[in-house]
Amino acid sequence: MHNTTAHLAQLDAQHFIHPFTNSGELAAKGTRIIDRAEGIYIYDTQGQELIDGMAGLWCVNVGYSRQELVDAAMSQMQQLPYYNSFFQCTTPPAIALSEILSEVAPKHINNVFYCNSGSEANDTVLRMARHYWACQGLASKQVIISRHNAYHGSTVAGASLGGMSAMHKQGGLPIPGIEHIDQPYWFGEGFDRDPQVFGKQIALQLEAKIIALGEDKVAAFIAEPIQGAGGVIIPPATYWPEIKRICQQYNILLVCDEVICGFGRTGEWFGSEYFDVEADLMPIAKGLSSGYMPIGGVLTADRVAEVLKTKGGEFNHGFTYSGHPVAAAVALANVNILRNEGIVDKVKAEVGPYFQQQIRKLGDHPLIGEARGVGLLGAFELMADKTAHEFFPDKGRVGTLCRDLAIKNGIVMRHVGSTMVLSPPLVISCGQIDELFARIKLTFDEVAEKVLN
Ligand SMILES: Cc1ncc(COP(=O)(O)O)c(C=O)c1O
Numbered sequence: 001m002h003n004t005t006a007h008l009a010q011l012d013a014q015h016f017i018h019p020f021t022n023s024g025e026l027a028a029k030g031t032r033i034i035d036r037a038e039g040i041y042i043y044d045t046q047g048q049e050l051i052d053g054m055a056g057l058w059c060v061n062v063g064y065s066r067q068e069l070v071d072a073a074m075s076q077m078q079q080l081p082y083y084n085s086f087f088q089c090t091t092p093p094a095i096a097l098s099e100i101l102s103e104v105a106p107k108h109i110n111n112v113f114y115c116n117s118g119s120e121a122n123d124t125v126l127r128m129a130r131h132y133w134a135c136q137g138l139a140s141k142q143v144i145i146s147r148h149n150a151y152h153g154s155t156v157a158g159a160s161l162g163g164m165s166a167m168h169k170q171g172g173l174p175i176p177g178i179e180h181i182d183q184p185y186w187f188g189e190g191f192d193r194d195p196q197v198f199g200k201q202i203a204l205q206l207e208a209k210i211i212a213l214g215e216d217k218v219a220a221f222i223a224e225p226i227q228g229a230g231g232v233i234i235p236p237a238t239y240w241p242e243i244k245r246i247c248q249q250y251n252i253l254l255v256c257d258e259v260i261c262g263f264g265r266t267g268e269w270f271g272s273e274y275f276d277v278e279a280d281l282m283p284i285a286k287g288l289s290s291g292y293m294p295i296g297g298v299l300t301a302d303r304v305a306e307v308l309k310t311k312g313g314e315f316n317h318g319f320t321y322s323g324h325p326v327a328a329a330v331a332l333a334n335v336n337i338l339r340n341e342g343i344v345d346k347v348k349a350e351v352g353p354y355f356q357q358q359i360r361k362l363g364d365h366p367l368i369g370e371a372r373g374v375g376l377l378g379a380f381e382l383m384a385d386k387t388a389h390e391f392f393p394d395k396g397r398v399g400t401l402c403r404d405l406a407i408k409n410g411i412v413m414r415h416v417g418s419t420m421v422l423s424p425p426l427v428i429s430c431g432q433i434d435e436l437f438a439r440i441k442l443t444f445d446e447v448a449e450k451v452l453n
Pocket residue numbers: 057116117118119120122151152153154224228229257258259260285286
């Protein structure tokens with residue numbers, strides 16, 4: 001009885017409260033139960049094969065079914081399933097992972113603080129940035145500036161740092177000490193201007209905000225190099241250089257949230273490198289272990305780490321599972337795969353450019369107002385009238401329709417309003433990209449047939 005799909009779905013509805021889900025709607029529609037995966041494919045209990053165009057939740061960078069990661073977990077569990085890194089203790093996998101991360105991270109970063117997720121990484125960022133200034137006698141530097149429509153996680157600090165209005169509406173967020181400026185979303189919010197002019201104007205909001213608050217009150221600016229959950233929003237080329245200048249000029253920490261962009265997604269190891277930005281703190285998770293184990297961290301630049309290590313006293317922050325040895329062993333094996341198989345270089349030189357070519361081709365489709373991307377990130381703007389730059393009045397409805405038809409056609413794509421986003425495993429081949437885009441084209445044709453006059 002237990003193994004029939006219908007019965008599992010019934011138990012799920014009875015006992016499982018799902019994240020980011022309307023439980024009533026889910027119970028009415030029934031849930032899809034994924035029970036197996038291989039390479040870039042996932043399989044549900046009814047036998048449907050889907051290309052996982054989202055790499056899970058932007059995280060399965062090396063693809064599914066990598067035996068090395070299974071072996072790493074198993075042998076570490078046999079050797080030492082758990083010990084902590086509090087109270088002058090550590091474990092060999094956590095040390096080895098820290099070393100390899102300092103090798104793959106930009107040169108000015110040689111330290112890491114561990115946690116279990118991207119959200120916890122951003123909670124750590126908030127406390128670490130404030131502590132960094134406090135231990136230099138600048139305790140008034142407390143405010144973190146972020147952006148509307150940013151996503152930095154679901155914990156109280158993560159959701160507050162994020163700029164998702166629906167999240168802020170629940171639970172009285174954001175917490176005090178966090179300010180938001182506009183996002184560099186040219187297609188959606190700056191289409192009346194030249195993209196480069198728009199990029200600079202939006203960046204200058206940071207300067208205006210710092211001046212309004214007072215430089216002595218501001219600890220840091222946080223941003224995803226490319227916004228992922230917000231809809232794969234790629235800033236115009238003028239944006240990041242201006243942000244860099246402002247952070248330096250006003251002496252505030254620059255935090256690049258690398259939870260999605262890190263570990264090869266853009267064709268560089270980190271998204272900040274793609275934009276030639278030197279971050280002071282880089283929250284990481286997801287691709288760090290390719291999602292095989294929960295693990296996150298904050299990569300910490302030398303100038304911050306030195307202050308924390310020499311002037312900080314005790315940093316009263318940490319998690320039971322900070323540097324968990326099994327998670328660390330899996331992450332270590334995962335980074336080794338990314339490095340030894342040249343996966344990041346392949347994204348840059350081979351599969352990334354091919355993927356982007358296919359994305360741009362679909363820009364000609366009557367339904368698509370903009371087709372954009374970097375590396376193995378992609379987005380399509382679904383438009384009611386692309387020539388008149390007219391969005392659908394109910395963006396969520398058309399996005400959901402497209403997402404559902406995509407599943408029928410054998411692909412997982414996610415929708416953010418009426419923006420369809422893609423982030424497949426980095427190990428996808430050019431042949432598989434062809435297969436993916438044939439299914440996307442079919443899906444867009446079917447959506448167009450239903451929604452365009
Ligand atoms: C940029 C960014 N930061 C933080 C998070 C939160 O990570 P987690 O879900 O592991 O807490 C996410 C998750 O999507 C993310 O995209």
